[in-house]
Structure formats: structure tokens, C-alpha cells
Amino acid sequence: MLERLKYLRVLAWCGPVFLVVFIVFWGLMGHNIPPFQPDVPAKVIGDYFRSDANLIRLGMSMAMSFTVLYFLWGLAIGKVIEYGIEKDNNILSTCAVWGAGLTVVPIMVSCVFWLAGAYRPEALDDSILQLLYDTAWLLIDMGYMVTTVQMVAMGVAFLKDRRAVPLVPKWLAWYGIWVGFSFVAEVFMPFFKSGIFARSGTLNFWVEFFLWFFWIVFVTTYLFSSIKRLEAEARGATEHAHTPAAGVGKAVGASA
């Protein structure tokens, strides 16, 4: 039991590292926290790509390289669910891991669009650079459902924990389910170039993204404590199996 928990702590660290890289390289260096409002003239986007090309190249290259960490973090959560909560049915942990893995796809692919714009911006029209920027944002926002699958599967799995003190508290399980469902507001995003539902709007950017960021932080905190508890449970089970009484019991059981 202890052996299969071996690498989980390393995988758990991938979550906070991803978050820092995502905020710094994708968000701040890539001018995505906050993004350009969709109704700004194409020239503003074009000038940005030309003046900050190297910053965008660095930001997006790093974001692309490190985005896979989100999958590794999701794998750690999936394994905690599988070893600690599920018994004969691993559907929820599988959905959680796939959701985390698939979340990587829209992030990575959208980074390519920003990189394509920054690759030779001097040779491209403003409208083409605007198209690349828009495409990247449409992809990253409208791919929300894969993350919703991850969050809802994790939430339902955490709620199934029958321990007196569950590995992850109920409020966090429900928080994840709620945030996952609240992402549905992104369906309004393609219709608006300003206002709360636009890609830079109060709801579809500030609220949704930061609810997700906080969720990553909260889950990571309980992920570390869950791993510690599972290790203690595994040690307890091993010690119990090696006590003389348990040994005799086993021997009697075997001989019977």
C-alpha cells in the first residue's frame, strides 16, 4: 500500500507550480490577466504583438512547457480518490484524471495561437493578429467543459468518502461542483465584445478564473494532508497485519 503512494507528493507539487507558471508566464507576460477587451481596435492588438513579441514568445513557450503539470496534479488527485475512497468502481477517479488531462489541451493549443502571432508579427496584418488573439481566447474559454468534468467528478468522489473526518471536507467538494457548473456562463462569451460576459468581463474573466485559481490552492492543501493520512492508514494496516494476534488469526484462518 505504501509503495503505491510513493510519487504522489511530487505530483501534488505540480499543481502549485502550474498555477505560478500559468499566472506569471501565460497571464502577466502574455497580457492575459486581464486580456484585451474584445472591442479594442485591431491596431491595438497588432501593435502589442509587434512591440512585445519576445515577451509573448517567452511567456507562451514557458506556459506550453509547464501546462502538463496540471495533468500530473490531477493524476495525484485521481490516485488519492482511487486508493482512499473508491473500492470496486474507479469511474470517478478516471473522469477526474481525464478531465485534468484534457484541460491541458485547450491551454496548450491556445498558446500556439499566441506564439504564431508573435513569431513574425511584422509580416502580418492587424486583423490577422486580432484573429489569432480571439481564436486563442475562444478556445481557452469554450473548452471549459473538460475542466467541469474534472471538478464535478472530484467533488462527487470526495462526497462519497465515508470517514468520520473525510480526506477532503464537504464544503470543498461542493465548492468544486459549484465552480464547475458556474463555468457554464462561458457560453455567453462568444456573443459579447464588452460587458460582464465578454472574455475580459467581470463574470467570465475575473470571477470564473479566480474561482478556479482558488480551487487549485484549496485542493492542493487538502491533497497533501490526504496523502499523509493515506500513508498513516497504510502503515497502520501493515502494523496490524504483523501483530502476533493478527498472525495467529491468519494462520488459523488459513488452516481452516
Next chain:
Amino acid sequence: MHRPDDHPHASASFTGQRKLAGDEGVWFFISADITLFALLFLLFMVERGKAPALFEQSRQALDPRLGVLNTLILLTSSWLVALAVHSARLGQRAAVSRYLTLGMLVGAGFAVSKIVEYWHKIAAGITLLSNDFFMFYFALTGLHFLHFVVGMMVLAVCLAKSRSDDLDDRYVIWIESSACYWHMVDLLWLVLFPMLYLLHTP
């Protein structure tokens, strides 16, 4: 009024120490959801303050009679679901099933009314892109409608469980949690209706 523990099949949990109806985690979900809607209501009021004439003119295109109808539908449905919860605490399986079925049938009227209302608006050329008022109208009522659909599915699960499961503590917590969610759908509408249909600029 019956006391739940008067009945031989009354759920033991109802006689216990629980102070909050339903599951405490569901209350977290409900609180978070209400907070998000409160933020949306606040943003609506901010935008309304910037263009009061436009919001007033647009508001007049809505039919408050449909709003009243929807309010009555949701309140009646909520009442029926509350009766189902009471019956579940008493262990009365047939009554639980009956009240839940009625609650869902009445609730379905909300969907019909909303679809008719959307249809009329779209036929009149009014969409969520018409102006800021209708952006909020379609988005807020749309998000609320989504909550309504989830609520109907949750009630359907309660109904199915009432026929297959024991009406024990677990079931009572299930149906109480579902009813709390259903009341939240109601509560949100009770804010949406006056805010969108009735609030006028003098």
C-alpha cells in the same frame, strides 16, 4: 400538525440533533450560488444606473403577467415539495411520491411559460444582443432556467429513490437537500421577477 416522532415510521434523524435541514455541504453550494447571483444582480443595478431610460423602455417590453404566473408556479411547486419532505420524515411513501410528482408537474409549467416567453421575444426580434437590458434578461433568466432544469432532475431522482429505497435517515437528508435547492430556485426568481419586470424608473 403531526410531530414526526409520533409516527412509528418517522425517521430517526429528525428526532436527533440536526439543526440544519439537509446536508451541510449542500448549504455551502446554495450559499455560493446565491452569492454569485447577488453579484450579477448588483452588476445589473450598476448598468441600470448608467442607462435608466433604456432599461425602463426595455422593461416595458416584458409581460409582468407571465412573471406573476411563473412566481405562482414556482411557489406552488415549492410548497408541494415541502409537503413531500414532511411526508418523508413521517415515512409515508405514497404521499412522498404523490407530492413530488405533483411538484414536478406544476414546476414543468415554468418551463412551458419560459419557452413561450422566449419565443415571443425572439419572434419580435429581441435577443440578448439587442441591448444591455436584454443581455441581462436573457443571461439571468437563462442561468436561472438552467438551475430550474437541474432542480427538476434532482426531484426526479428523489422520486425514483422514494420508490426503490428505504425512507430512512439517508433518504430524508437527500430529499431535504433537494428541497432546499428547489427553494433556492424559487428564491432567486423572487428577486429576478421584481428586478426585471417591475422595477421602474420614475
